[in-house]
Structure formats: structure tokens, C-alpha cells
Amino acid sequence: MDRTVRTRFAPSPTGYLHVGGARTAIFNYLYSRHTGGKFLLRIEDTDRQRYKPEWVDAILEGLKWLGLDWDEDVVFQSERLQRYREVAEELIRRGKAYKCYCTPEELEAEREEARRKGIPYRYSRKCLHLTEEQRRKYEEEGRKPSIRFHVPDNLDVTFHDLVHGDITYNTNDLGGDFIIVRSDGFPTYNFAVVVDDHDMGVTHVIRGDDHIPNTPKQILIYRAMDWEIPEFAHLPMILGPDRQKLSKRHGSTSLEEFRLQGVLPEALFNYLLLLGWSPGGNREIISREEAIRLFDIKDVNKSAAVFDHNKLYWMNSEYIRALPDEELIRRLREYNEYLKGKGQGYPVSDEHLPVLVRLFKERVKTLKDFFEYGVFVYREDYPYDPKAVKKRLKDPNIFTYLKGLADRLEALEEWKEEKIEEVLRAYADELGVKHALLIHGSRVAVSGMAVGPSLFLLLEALGKEKVLRRLREVESRVKDMKAGNGE
């Protein structure tokens, strides 16, 4: 009676894993881990038009990246075609299903008539009571039958949804006897799902609430086979900013994309976790372990949620700042390797990584930001921002001052933030100029930018050699730049 919980995630390999699917996977994963059950994976690859084998790897890769480890072997629907046929045959034997020889043209005619009469279309059941003779005739004509499930008339089907409570459908609203096996021998979605979930011993079907209308049909099949009906939990949809269902079509929604942008998997996990679920109270930053401990389907809410990129990036910055430097360096290296695999890597070597972390850890939102902000750390030909040059290097004596500063700094033995600051401030006093003049000028000289980390930290992290060179070369580089622009 009290079976071990078995949940499953069943994506169809038609593209990268998108955030809606990932969220569903996370909830299934958490519920199984919370209850000490199993989390299973099934690939729904029977839609031969849209499915591509390479997407299977992309999806498995995405799940691994998110840290969702599954139990047991992955089930592929394409390998179970024989099993679906067996069950369909059994349904026919039980009088719960029947072969239908109607052609697409005949069915379209029925549909057209319903449309003309303004009534909801339902299959006429023309083939429900075929005689042996009629059947033979059709077979001789070469017609390939589909198999239809015989839906009982005017029967209320009620199921208890763990999120929504009781939901009732009348069988008259189900669209009539639906096809479970197409004439080409492939099972339809609703049929394959039931056979698979039953065979896999799934106890809790946790999926998006766009599947609510499928549920009564599936329950009818369970009943017809005398199979135990699992629990259902339908999760609220994730919507785009336009309040439309967030789908692969929206773009910018796949795990792949967030990974490329430098989002940490634990940040995405945490963000997705909070879309449709809350532990109550004011908790927001929740680790995987805490989530496993706290997660319960009863705390899932019913209403759809709009995906907010902004909050995801905020959360990502929180996670980045919480990472120990060593770990962050490791992540950056790993991330850049990943980018290189996609032909988008940055020319950053290991010695640059600690510098980037030191300078930007407190100010980035993504891993990518480290490389975008820190070009001057790993390239000597870093660009000068023209606006920064104009604003901070406009004093006629600035280049002389910066060279003078370089000379003073050269004499410095201890290359430390505080020491550098002392030298700079003393030199500014000596010149009788504002400290800020040298501070801002130096920043533009060594980084090309008017904004960035504290100057003294910047100089220390960059190292004496680079700083001296850049302070001395800034004049000629700026002149080159202006000359370049002038022509």
C-alpha cells in the first residue's frame, strides 16, 4: 500500500532543455529525494517528425549540469513500441478499444459537418461495431487501422490533484473515442504515457498543468487496464513577460543559454525552485540540501508565474559572491573551457583568474561579466573608452603626472594597496593637485575605463610591472587613438 515514491521526468528531445521543463524536473527530483524515493527519466521520442537524437544528449547534459541525478536506466519510448501494441491488443480484447478504418478524408468530412452544425466534434464511432465482413473488406482495400479507445458516455471522471484538489471532467467533453495507436503503429501521447508510467511503477505524476486536460483520458486507460492510478500533481505554468506560456519558441529560455551567459547552476536551481513553490516565511536563498528537506507538494501554489530574468541575475550575483575564491576560480576555468567548446572562449589563462576574482567578485552578475569587465587584465591591447579618456585625461599635464607617478611607484618595494595609496596621495600633495585627478587618470590609464574597482586594489592586483608600463605608455596610446579617430 505505502509504496516507495517514484517520480519521473519525461522530456521529448525536440530542443535544449528549457526552464519550464527544468522546473518540472526539479520538483520531481526534490519530491523523490525528500521522500527517499526514486527519480526516473524517460525520453519521449516517438514523435518522429520533431525528434532529433542529438537533443537527447543535450537534455541529459542539462540535467547533469543542474545537479539532477536520476535513478535506474533511462527509458526510451522508441524502444517500447512492441509493448504499446500489446497493451492496445489487450484493450481490444477487453472491449475497451477497437480498430478504426476511417480515412483522414472521412474524418475530415465528419469534422466539417460538426463545424457546419456548430456542435463540438466527436468521432462518429462508425467503426465501433464493424462486422467481420466489413473489416475484411477494409483490409483488402489496404486500409491500415488505427486503434481507438472507447470512451464511456456521460460519465464524470474525478481525480484528486495534489495541487488543485478535486477536478472533474465529463467524458462527453473529451472529444469522443480517441486514438491510442496511429495507423502507422505509433502510440499517441496519452496512451504511451500511461503504459510507461505504469510499467515504470511511477507513483506520483508531477508535470505542468497544461496536462490537466489529458489526465481524465489517461485515467480512463488505467481503469480499463485495471491498473493502479498514480497520484497527480499539476504545477503552475511559467509565463513570459507577455503572460504567454514560456516556450522554446520564446528563445532565451534554454538552460544552454543561461549556462552560456554565465549563470551558476545552483542559482538557476534556486530561482526555478521559487517559481511556484515557497517554503513559507521569508526564505529566498535555499540550497539544494535545504530544498530537499523542505520541499513538499502541498506548498506548491496554483497560479502561473512570470519568469523574471532580472531576479535570476540578482540571485546569480548572490551565489557568485558566496562562493569561496578558490571555488570561483575553478568555476571560471570550467566555464571558459565550456565556452571554448562552443567557440566562444576568452583568451584567459590561469594566472589571470585570481586577479579577475579579486577585482570583480563583488560587482558581477554572471561569470561572463568577469571576462567582459576584465579585458585589461588578460590583454595588453585593451580598449580605451573614449568618454573615459575625454573626462579623466583632459588635464594638460596629466600624462606628465602619470609618468611621475610611475617613477615614484617604481621605488616602492612593497607592492601593497596601502603603500600604493600613500605614494599616490603624497605625490598629489606635492604636485598641489587633487588626489582624485591622479586616481581617475590612473584608472583610465591602466584599465581603459572610468568605472571599476577601487584604484589601489586595481593597481596592486595588476602588478607593478604592468602598472608602470601602462602609466608610461598611456600618452602615446591615447595619441594613437585620437589620430586613428581623426582620419
Next chain:
RNA sequence: GGCCCCAUCGUCUAAGGGCUAGGACGCCACUCUUUCAAGGUGGUAGUGCGGGUUCGAGUCCCGCUGGGGCCA
């Protein structure tokens, strides 16, 4: 069009019939400061509408409206 689901700040959400409706993102202001962030402080903004039930409704019931989903 038929059926189903949903409804608290712009967004994510908290509030077991009894609170000045709380937090977070964003935004604004102030603060810190050599810039920009981060941090700190404060502020902005919400129970869709109408009926009930109740001493008392964001919370329960009904209707409307709106949004969404599935099928056609």
C-alpha cells in the same frame, strides 16, 4: 467556440477568519566613497469588481470580469 485551471505590490511570493497586508527583485532617495558596483538606511507600490456567510473576509460561497491551458 467547447471544456478545464487560475486571480495579493510592475514581477516572485508570505499571511492555518482576528495585522498598520510581511519579505524579495526592480525602481527612487539618502549613506558609504576616488568612479561604478556591493553594503547600510528609508521610501514607492497590492488583496480585480459585485454580492453573500460572519461580530469580523485577502482567507469561505456565488456571480462577473480578466488571464492562461487543452481541444477544435
